[in-house]
Amino acid sequence: MAKIIECIPNFSEGQDQAIIEGLVTVAKGVPGVTLLDYSSDASHNRSVFTLVGDVEGIQEAAFQLVKFASEKIDMTKHHGEHPRMGATDVVPFVPIKDVTVAECVEVSKNVAERINHELSIPIFLYEDSAQKPDRVNLARIRKGQFEGMTEKLKQPEWAPDYGEAKIHPTAGVTAVGARMPLVAFNVNLDTDNIDIANKIAKIVRGSSGGFKYCKGIGVMLEDRNIAQVSMNMVNYEGTPLYRVVETIRFEAKRYGVNIIGSEVIGLTPAKALIDSAEYYLQIEAFDYGKQVLENHLLN
């Protein structure tokens, strides 16, 4: 069975259709790679591409996309609502099949080195590829954005992982890294009190003492007049979905509040849901790789 890696590069262009279509053409032109999805947001002025491929193909595709973006996108003229620091802002690699996060870290380093070597764009390694604890979090790396990067890189603690302390004049700086697949998962409560959703989000998220691989905030769903615990599950093996659901359930009870539903936003690996089925159905000794039929069909 072949190894499959996902790559979700974010580009600082969400308006110019010629450039976006150019990126699509580049992505589709690399053997061993499939472009699963791409979406652009004009007000963010940003596009997100989702590709999957084998180890060689995904590295080539990532590099060629970054190269094309560096030739077509001028950050000195970029405006958009979303924080950004480079023509290609961030390039995460995600293990999908028969591949570990550690292998994706290696892939991220290969691509980072090549981008810097051939295109002279300085690179920060982030998430599981980070070389220092304060580079795990993309928001910390990106703080100051494109306009602030010239000065930021001169600080010794913000010397890039690849390249000199000097931004690319038009393509800026890019973050490259490996991470587990992310599942965007929201739990809806039968209350219109957002304070309750906020309190529960604080309980389940890792940053305030909850589950290590859960990020969460309370949000109000205005159209339904209900409060929601909105989460990013950044490692569904380390923090399974059922565990936050059951925790939200017993914490909400304190307020006489119940769970009325949940939402998975966008894509999820099958295993993130099957792990929860295993828990609730109490399945003994289930072997995901061997017993799920579809795993024998992917190659």
Add this chain to the structure above:
Amino acid sequence: MAKIIECIPNFSEGQDQAIIEGLVTVAKGVPGVTLLDYSSDASHNRSVFTLVGDVEGIQEAAFQLVKFASEKIDMTKHHGEHPRMGATDVVPFVPIKDVTVAECVEVSKNVAERINHELSIPIFLYEDSAQKPDRVNLARIRKGQFEGMTEKLKQPEWAPDYGEAKIHPTAGVTAVGARMPLVAFNVNLDTDNIDIANKIAKIVRGSSGGFKYCKGIGVMLEDRNIAQVSMNMVNYEGTPLYRVVETIRFEAKRYGVNIIGSEVIGLTPAKALIDSAEYYLQIEAFDYGKQVLENHLLN
């Protein structure tokens, strides 16, 4: 995305390695088809092959396997514990991806016609391909076994669906049909009283008034000294796994008995488990085809 069909032919040979390996060679030689698994049981004197492939490939592979079996297996000399009526006893086709049961019924008819036309083996269509209600159930078709088929086929109500009322002298009779994927699913109880497992099995199985697509019996797990409700879920969309688990749970309570675990035996489609995750996690408006990442990788 390509359509994927599974085929699980059962052959009346579980001892002669040369014949079994010959079947393996045939299966592996058909383009567009992958042999996922095969297993032989010497006391049953029977082998079960599991193949997946595209619509053309799976039909060709099924035919070539039946042809090889008809040339190598002599039913007049066959002995084994498992009921059987042909060198190839039964050939089910199962929809796996982007294909309906109705399309698998068409596939089964194509293969049935070709087997009869080229090999002169009479065919019964069974399960979802059955042309009469009393031919849905394989056990009813097979009753009398190979030795009784010569007389059985002479009865007007048991005229084959393809071919004359005359068995193939050495290859006997074969059943061909389409069905949903089957999930072998057992629920373990914290009691050593098999009567309770039997009573609950009777409640959940369709044949005695329970769920239409559930077959079940009570069995004793001697090594663990616990009783089990052992089930075949013959259509996990019609009767989801969580529904029988929750029913078993509330029926067992009457006896002060609890569920201590469950088992999935062998392969299961991912969707059979994800449907249950959706229920327990209360996921709203989940789109299995679009939101499960792996579904975009299969082609």
